[in-house]
Amino acid sequence: AALLDEVAMLLLAGSETSANALTWALYLAFGHAPTLARLRAEADAVLGVRDAPEAADLPALPFTRAVVAEALRLYPPVAILSRQALAPDRLRRVAVPRGATVACIPWLLHRHESLWHRPHAFLPERFLPEAPKPPRFAYLPFGAGPRVCAGAAFGQAEMTVFLATLVRRLDLSVAPGHRVMPRLRLTLRPAGGMPMRIARADG
Numbered sequence: 001a002a003l004l005d006e007v008a009m010l011l012l013a014g015s016e017t018s019a020n021a022l023t024w025a026l027y028l029a030f031g032h033a034p035t036l037a038r039l040r041a042e043a044d045a046v047l048g049v050r051d052a053p054e055a056a057d058l059p060a061l062p063f064t065r066a067v068v069a070e071a072l073r074l075y076p077p078v079a080i081l082s083r084q085a086l087a088p089d090r091l092r093r094v095a096v097p098r099g100a101t102v103a104c105i106p107w108l109l110h111r112h113e114s115l116w117h118r119p120h121a122f123l124p125e126r127f128l129p130e131a132p133k134p135p136r137f138a139y140l141p142f143g144a145g146p147r148v149c150a151g152a153a154f155g156q157a158e159m160t161v162f163l164a165t166l167v168r169r170l171d172l173s174v175a176p177g178h179r180v181m182p183r184l185r186l187t188l189r190p191a192g193g194m195p196m197r198i199a200r201a202d203g
Helices: 002-030 033-047 055-060 062-074 152-169
Strands: 081-084 089-091 094-096 101-104 170-174 182-185 187-190 196-200
Touching: 002 033, 002 062, 002 152, 002 170, 002 187, 033 055, 033 062, 033 152, 055 062, 055 152, 062 152, 152 170
Parallel strands: none
Antiparallel strands: 081 101, 089 094, 170 196, 182 187
């Protein structure tokens, strides 16, 4: 039973969340021509004739990383986090008894008008190194506190590498007639998948 739990958690936290987040990042990037052009220009400048980034290239891909971060804001893979109160507490006017389930909802935090400028817009620039940092606890794609995702840094690096690689090689467009809608089933994924037309980026 313990081994089964470990394998299930590895598949969920180590692959499905990253795959979902990368799917949303590709959907957003290929749906916004200025972003796609900037991603390709950055990747071309950093990689030259090489096929894919290496670890040493990651600091030179700030816009690619910002696109990943913005995709995680708009479509957090784990859109609802729940915790159990270990002791009685109070959240403003609400008494929280011991054992109560307390929900934190990144989907709402990431789109809250008092926390974000144009919260529903796709603006990767808000995550560039020179941009102001978001308020504390306004951005929680990997959770927070003692149970923050242990693979956060790896996941961000992994998605940055894949995004930089794929935008140079492919042209993607959502299949005609398909309506993209998010659906939360443990993780936030596109309802019915993300059917896309794929072509080589060079024509």
